[in-house]
Amino acid sequence: MHVSVDEDRCCGSGQCVLVAPAVFDQRDDDGVVVLLDAEPPVQVHAAVRDAAAVCPAAAITVSEEA
Known part of the structure; x- marks a missing residue:
């Protein structure tokens, strides 16, 4: 899995x-998303998919390929 974020959309x-x-x-100053792990471990893949789904700005992109 590869995760990316669009800070401009956040x-x-x-x-x-x-x-x-x-x-x-x-980020502390404006609340914009900070991506901590672009290739997270399999244990959190479901949570990452959920995070992308609930993002009101559609700022998170998930690719199932690493």
């Missing part, structure tokens, strides 16, 4: 951090 809702805190964080 609205800072923080849903990704709530769903997958091992993979996503937020």
Whole structure:
């Protein structure tokens, strides 16, 4: 799995951090998403997919290929 984020699209809702805190964080100054792990371990793949699905700005892209 490969994860990417579009910081320009991010609205800072923080849903990704709530769903997958091992993979996503937020900048302190504006709340924009910070990608902590672009190729997360298989144990968190389901959470990453969920985070992408709940992102209100569709700022998270998940590719199933590493």
